Amino acid sequence: MEAKKLSVLIAGCGRVSEKHAKAIKTLSDRYKLIGACDVNENAARAMIANCGKAGADAKVYNDWKKAIDELSPDVVAITLPSGMHYEVATYAMEKGSNLLLEKPMAMSEAEAHAIYDISKKTKKKIAMGHIYRYLPVVKILRDDIAKGVFGKVTHGSIYVRWGHGDDYYDSAAWRGTWKADGGALMNQTIHAIDLLVWLMGTEPIEAQAMIAQRLRHIEAEDLGYAILRMEDGSLAHIEGTTATSPAEHSAEFSVFCENGQITMGLVSGKPHINIRDGAGKKLNFRYLRKQNKEGGLSSFKTALNPHLGIYKDLHDSIINDKEPIASAYDGYSSVDTLMGIYKAALTGKAVELPLKESFSSLDMKDYFKDL
Ligand SMILES: NC(=O)c1ccc[n+]([C@@H]2O[C@H](COP(=O)([O-])OP(=O)(O)OC[C@H]3O[C@@H](n4cnc5c(N)ncnc54)[C@H](O)[C@@H]3O)[C@@H](O)[C@H]2O)c1
Incomplete structure (x- = not known):
């Protein structure tokens, strides 16, 4: 039909x-x-x-x-x-x-x-x-983590070293501003924060953070670190920056569990995957085969343009009245986490999540001026 x-x-x-x-x-x-x-x-x-x-x-x-x-x-x-x-x-x-x-x-x-x-x-x-939620294998790993295949999640980490020069920031007036963009955490790293929280299968309850301006001439941060405490007691570590070489993009996530660990990402522009069980046995091929069986070869094409996955999912969600894989709640939740991270950087104190009162990226507007 x-x-x-x-x-x-x-x-x-x-x-x-x-x-x-x-x-x-x-x-x-x-x-x-x-x-x-x-x-x-x-x-x-x-x-x-x-x-x-x-x-x-x-x-x-x-x-x-x-x-x-x-x-x-x-x-x-x-x-x-x-x-x-x-x-x-x-x-x-x-x-x-x-x-x-x-x-x-x-x-x-x-x-x-x-x-x-x-x-x-x-x-x-x-x-x-x-x-990132639409990359091949990720959804299968998420389901297995949730089913307990890897045992208890202990902690997770992400780094996003997505170098952009001043030419990128100069290409549009809104880029790197507190009002309309935010910095490396808000723009480039929010994908990865969303992914890590989703994979770990829990919610952040506390954020601590530091941000800095190292190289780029922008209002917001070009480097940020954050630590999240999650509802289940696990911790997550975040590094996001655009102050690295624009010629060498790397972004990776790791989830560490009682009976295994998963690392995936793009290192110097090349895909990197390392899935192991508790005894250190590599499971990469098992998961790639599973992906091929469930999604066919076209699912690997999605890696080249994940927006293809988003459009397919949205069509399915509208026609069959389902929640999209990255839904309205997920969009809200990742902004809440980001605002908690910025607030923690501003106040130098741990911030409880979800936020009790609103915080806006514009609340950061004097941060680097005051330093
Ligand atoms: N999901 C991803 O992988 C991804 C990647 C890049 C950017 N983004 C997001 O997408 C958004 C756009 O980013 P971009 O890099 O494409 O920006 P961009 O500046 O290249 O594109 C924005 C476009 O909006 C137009 N525009 C601005 N004000 C307008 C107005 N009032 N009415 C009509 N048009 C207007 C501009 O002329 C421009 O063509 C941002 O929110 C960014 O964070 C997402």
Whole structure:
């Protein structure tokens, strides 16, 4: 049976929207692009062209509100600067659209909470752009950790050394600002924080953190460390930075358990995987075979563009009324954790999570000025 085609409006046609265009083009049996919006109309036109025949009837807009009002799309993909997510997300859901919302969900705990509440009230799905959850093998590992295959989780760690030069930050005025982006933790590391918490199968209850500005000329941090205490007593360690070489991107997570340990990531641009049982026996091939059996070869293609996985999942969620793998709650929860981390860096004190009162990235605006 042919899948129901969902209509999509892409709001924001910059860097990340290219991944969205590729996914929509590949999934032309499930999606049709009906509009692309950007203040730069040429960017919107290019975006439509990149969607191939899935974008054949799409219209160009430079005003996102007008685009939502006129098109009433099934899905609004919000790929605008992070500081705009709250306003566009709430408006689109109130008007009846589901969302593919890029990370971070919003720039404050209150905004993220409101987006989550509105998604519940309006019964609209939100698939978050937390791409790491869609990498092959990760979901299978998550299920096995949850089933206790590796025994008790003791601790986890992530590092994201995603070097960006000043040219990256200079490419758009919003980048690296407290109001609209945040720093290396909020932009580049939030994916990995979301992934680690999800894999560990528990929730953070306390954050401690330090942040620094080492190389980049931005308002926010280009280096940050945090430690989370989790509800089940385990600990998680986080390092996130853009103050490394832009020519050498590395990001890795590890989960340590009583009967085994898992490390996966991209080291100097190359995939790295090391899954072992408690006796040190390597389980890599067992898991890769399992992935191949369950998802087929196409599941490995998702590694090249995880947005493909997000679009497939969102379609399934809307048609079959299921929660997306990275849901509205997950988007809220990762912003809550990030705000707790920033608050801990600001106050120099441990911060209880979830936050009792809202904290915003803008509350950090004088942090480096005061040092
Ligand atoms: N999930 C991921 O892998 C991933 C990767 C990169 C970025 N992101 C997120 O995606 C979002 C966009 O990031 P980007 O790097 O693509 O940014 P970008 O600056 O390259 O693109 C943003 C686009 O929005 C347009 N825009 C700005 N204000 C507008 C307005 N008022 N109306 C219409 N258009 C407007 C800009 O012209 C630009 O083309 C951010 O939230 C970022 O954190 C996610």
